[in-house]
Amino acid sequence: xxxxxxxxxxxxxxxxxxxxxxxxxxxxxxxxxxxxxxxxxxxxxxxxxxxxxxxxxxxxxxxxxxxxxxxxxxxxxxxxxxxxxxxxxxxxxxxxxxxxxxxxxxxxxxxxxxxxxxxxxxxxxxxxxxxxxxxxxxxxxxxxxxxxxxxxxxxxxxxxxxxxxxxxxxxxxxxxxxxxxxxxxxxxxxxxxxxxxxxxxxxxxxxxxxxxxxxxxxxxxxxxxxxxxxxxxxxxxxxxxxxxxxxxxxxxxxxxxxxxxxxxxxxxxxxxxxxxxxxxxxxxxxxxxxxxxxxxxxxxxxxxxxxxxxxxxxxxxxxxxxxxxxxxxxxxxxxxxxxxxxxxxxxxxxxxxxxxxxxxxxxxxxxxxxxxxxxxxxxxxxxxxxxxxxxxxxxxxxxxxxxxxxxxxxxxxxxxxxxxxxxxxxxxxxxxxxxxxxxxxxxxxxxxxxxxxxxxxxxxxxxxxxxxxxxxxxxxxxxxxxxxxxxxxxxxxxxxxxxxxxxxxxxxxxxxxxxxxxxxxxxxxxxxxxxxxxxxxxxxxxxxxxxxxxxxxxxxxxxxxxxxxxxxxxxxxxxxxxxxxxxxxxxxxxxxxxxxxxxxxxxxxxxxxxxxxxxxxxxxxxxxxxxxxxxxxxxxxxxxxxxxxxxxxxxxxxxxxxxxxxxxxxxxxxxxxxxxxxxxxxxxxxxxxxxxxxxxxxxxxxxxxxxxxxxxxxxxxxxxxxxxxxxxxxxxxxxxxxxxx
Ligand code: ZN
Ligand code: ZN
Ligand code: FE
Numbered sequence: 001x002x003x004x005x006x007x008x009x010x011x012x013x014x015x016x017x018x019x020x021x022x023x024x025x026x027x028x029x030x031x032x033x034x035x036x037x038x039x040x041x042x043x044x045x046x047x048x049x050x051x052x053x054x055x056x057x058x059x060x061x062x063x064x065x066x067x068x069x070x071x072x073x074x075x076x077x078x079x080x081x082x083x084x085x086x087x088x089x090x091x092x093x094x095x096x097x098x099x100x101x102x103x104x105x106x107x108x109x110x111x112x113x114x115x116x117x118x119x120x121x122x123x124x125x126x127x128x129x130x131x132x133x134x135x136x137x138x139x140x141x142x143x144x145x146x147x148x149x150x151x152x153x154x155x156x157x158x159x160x161x162x163x164x165x166x167x168x169x170x171x172x173x174x175x176x177x178x179x180x181x182x183x184x185x186x187x188x189x190x191x192x193x194x195x196x197x198x199x200x201x202x203x204x205x206x207x208x209x210x211x212x213x214x215x216x217x218x219x220x221x222x223x224x225x226x227x228x229x230x231x232x233x234x235x236x237x238x239x240x241x242x243x244x245x246x247x248x249x250x251x252x253x254x255x256x257x258x259x260x261x262x263x264x265x266x267x268x269x270x271x272x273x274x275x276x277x278x279x280x281x282x283x284x285x286x287x288x289x290x291x292x293x294x295x296x297x298x299x300x301x302x303x304x305x306x307x308x309x310x311x312x313x314x315x316x317x318x319x320x321x322x323x324x325x326x327x328x329x330x331x332x333x334x335x336x337x338x339x340x341x342x343x344x345x346x347x348x349x350x351x352x353x354x355x356x357x358x359x360x361x362x363x364x365x366x367x368x369x370x371x372x373x374x375x376x377x378x379x380x381x382x383x384x385x386x387x388x389x390x391x392x393x394x395x396x397x398x399x400x401x402x403x404x405x406x407x408x409x410x411x412x413x414x415x416x417x418x419x420x421x422x423x424x425x426x427x428x429x430x431x432x433x434x435x436x437x438x439x440x441x442x443x444x445x446x447x448x449x450x451x452x453x454x455x456x457x458x459x460x461x462x463x464x465x466x467x468x469x470x471x472x473x474x475x476x477x478x479x480x481x482x483x484x485x486x487x488x489x490x491x492x493x494x495x496x497x498x499x500x501x502x503x504x505x506x507x508x509x510x511x512x513x514x515x516x517x518x519x520x521x522x523x524x525x526x527x528x529x530x531x532x533x534x535x536x537x538x539x540x541x542x543x544x545x546x547x548x549x550x551x552x553x554x555x556x557x558x559x560x561x562x563x564x565x566x567x568x569x570x571x572x573x574x575x576x577x578x579x580x581x582x583x584x585x586x587x588x589x590x591x592x593x594x595x596x597x598x599x600x601x602x603x604x605x606x607x608x609x610x611x612x613x614x615x616x617x618x619x620x621x622x623x624x625x626x627x628x629x630x631x632x633x634x635x636x637x638x639x640x641x642x643x644x645x646x647x648x649x650x651x652x653x654x655x656x657x658x659x660x661x662x663x664x665x666x667x668x669x670x671x672x673x674x675x676x677x678x679x680x681x682x683x684x685x686x687x688x689x690x691x692x693x694x695x696x697x698x699x700x701x702x703x704x705x706x707x708x709x710x711x712x713x714x715x716x717x718x719x720x721x722x723x724x725x726x727x728x729x730x731x732x733x734x735x736x737x738x739x740x741x
Pocket of ligand 1: 115117137140
């Protein structure tokens, strides 16, 4: 299902790069006038800010033409975009430059290789021919190599390399493309490659290392590749044997692997790629984009049973050269063990990835901070960032009013941290689940990094209400009275902040788990948010989860909890438990022992997946809900009486199942019914703005249908674009909440 674009909207662009003093503002002015758009453009130390509003097609054209028709001397390093509500600008104006910007606003994210550098590395005779560390003012590493501000070579990990005379000349020449390009380097003076065996012995170096590494991949072996923000594990994506071995060694059963395609043409052959998705793939941020697969000769183990593929294009010269050498797509997954953060250090990689990779392609440019690949999915014709890291972090989200100096420590899964400096909120890159010591280290490093990089001193610390999160405990060591923000409230505030929505709103905050005000596990929440706080106006009917957290890995436990809630011990279906196990679980449910009460929407999705018979156990979080989404067939129906009390929905599912209705149809009716439940609450509450947030809204069918149905009824739905709907967005919401205290 696709959702039509709104007739009128406001497009905000934040453009960073060499865009000041090159006639950029007059160019924007002329373009806006040509397209009959109203709004403004303004310079600030953080970049050029543009807001335009008008017809959707004109906004699209503007977005496209700004980057393609820019003045010759302007170079764009990043363009952030967001679609917001129109505010009714009169005409188009060039606003006075704003000086409101802090030093931190100048910390750039890592930028994918530009076309000029790309041309050089593939031009025989060029002095940078085949040089994997080529970069210029328009591209190259930034956030991953900055140790301190100001952003000078001496404050980056390039300080270990003294520029040769020719590089120095480029660096000093104001009209050279490499004028003040801090990571400037060439084969004579810059970093070099080495191919190591798992014991750390050098097999070959420099120009010989890359073809030798390519040979390793071609042979079906596994290569650990040190890239921009850490290590990737790489294997031939067409070789089932190689991919399977990577899964076994990495201890990753079924969670999909990301792919790197050597070209856009290859990506198009593997997947359906829309013009918008094409733009995302080729953007300076170069994220992993989730694309619908076509039939291909890829190894089935790349993304088992998943109709989507996470695809990215090469984003450093090293990746470009390797991919050109190979000429086929590779699996490129984070160099780590299961859910640990990505490895960055050569010695660390040898120690931790020694059992996984056959060989290591490394270099001697140190990585200051772990930065994973970002993940984006197109949702209702807009980009939705599901994992915000390389290319986006640490670019700030600018709020409409200044915040106190808050440090927000985020939640637990998909952890991020954030700080507020004036109107700018800097959100850290994705840090992983705070389960492992490595993730917790990354978490502390991110906070230390904020202090060092931004000269930040927290006046306030904000954390989740959950007393047992490691992030909460850490916040308690930093402050005697941290601001404790209810999880689902933080989700709603986060989505409101990035969409510039003012209260009152109805927040629909659906996820797996979050600590509720009453000490139970919330997760299917409807929060009416007003100026100073929120009320929980409705929630999904609660049920018990036998075994608590264990239910995350076993959707049938959620199903058991749901069925027990309706039928007690007279279960209407067999969930595949053995007799003894079932007996134990029923005792737990009856006595309320180790079976916490929850209103979790995520677990209700799990339950439905198990009841439909799609999956009884999961090997990673969210797997069941994902499969339920993927199963959905086109179908407009929902179950009669669908409401937050899901009894009629579950009875409908059981009926359908008994009658042998196709799983895809049941999955559709289930999704559609939950959307009707949202609509029901929205009608009761009567607030026009509806904010859709929480991990459940990574589900395309749920989100797009909710947007569609809410709009049909005259509501104004909002969803996430720049900040993840999952717990990666919590830190931003915590910042906003703590400003209200
Ligand atoms: Zn470049
Ligand atoms: Zn040089
Ligand atoms: Fe959450």
